[in-house]
Amino acid sequence: ALAIGVTSTLTSPDEYTSTTTVNFDLKNNNPFAGGGVVDGSFIATQVDLIGSKTVAQRVVEGFREDDFERVKYSIWNDYTLVDSIVGWFRQKIDIFLERFAAVEEEALSGGTGDSGSSTAARAKPVEYSWVSSAIAARLTVIPVIGSSNITLKYISTDPYVAALIVNGIAAEFAAYSVERGTKPAERTKAWLDKQLGTLRERLESAQTQLTTFQQESGIVASDERLDLE
Numbered sequence: 001a002l003a004i005g006v007t008s009t010l011t012s013p014d015e016y017t018s019t020t021t022v023n024f025d026l027k028n029n030n031p032f033a034g035g036g037v038v039d040g041s042f043i044a045t046q047v048d049l050i051g052s053k054t055v056a057q058r059v060v061e062g063f064r065e066d067d068f069e070r071v072k073y074s075i076w077n078d079y080t081l082v083d084s085i086v087g088w089f090r091q092k093i094d095i096f097l098e099r100f101a102a103v104e105e106e107a108l109s110g111g112t113g114d115s116g117s118s119t120a121a122r123a124k125p126v127e128y129s130w131v132s133s134a135i136a137a138r139l140t141v142i143p144v145i146g147s148s149n150i151t152l153k154y155i156s157t158d159p160y161v162a163a164l165i166v167n168g169i170a171a172e173f174a175a176y177s178v179e180r181g182t183k184p185a186e187r188t189k190a191w192l193d194k195q196l197g198t199l200r201e202r203l204e205s206a207q208t209q210l211t212t213f214q215q216e217s218g219i220v221a222s223d224e225r226l227d228l229e
Helices: 002-011 040-050 053-061 065-078 081-108 115-121 130-138 159-217
Strands: 016-023 139-143 149-156
Touching: 016 159, 040 053, 040 139, 040 149, 040 159, 053 130, 053 159, 065 130, 065 149, 065 159, 130 139, 130 149, 139 159, 149 159
Parallel strands: none
Antiparallel strands: 016 149, 139 149
16 A cells, blocks of 8 residues: 555656635625624625636636647546546436436326427526536635635646636636626616617607697697697
8 A cells, every 4th residue: 555655646747736815895784793794605605606617617718729728638637547437427327317307307298208399498508518517626615714705726737727727717707796797787778678669669659649630630739738648
């Protein structure tokens, strides 16, 4: 066992850890709570978002071609025999769960043969690349107890890749946070614009009907102080 451990240590490549910190400017609405009070649920939510495949996929999509190839090469070098065995078991489990879900869907549909259409009608899950999945699995997100800081760590055999990924995660998470705040406002604006267009069409129709009625009735003057429409 000692010989195996020494041989593994000497033959394994060097690993480099890149670290950065994300700080949140939290404003407490309670003036009596004092400063420095951090909402634990908020920090836990941000930790999940930072380590999610969504943010990792955004980082992957922003890579240049040469950076993408370098990241792929470093990920393959980071894989060990244990990772390969665990990945094989996870793949088999995913295949089994997909088959079980298909059987359950057919049973719920009553076996009428419409399971294909019902499955197609369901929302298609988001597909992530294996690179983004590998990055999310190797990323370590640690909240700093008692503060609004979150530490990000990424370990790789390539120091350039370690720094590239951890900085990309921090940048894309900041952009993603802004989008999560602005998207609902954009959807609300689009809905209000649609309602405004509908009301404008009704107003124009009412004005047309009023003008037609005045012409047919021979009305040449009206009290402009009243909102006739």
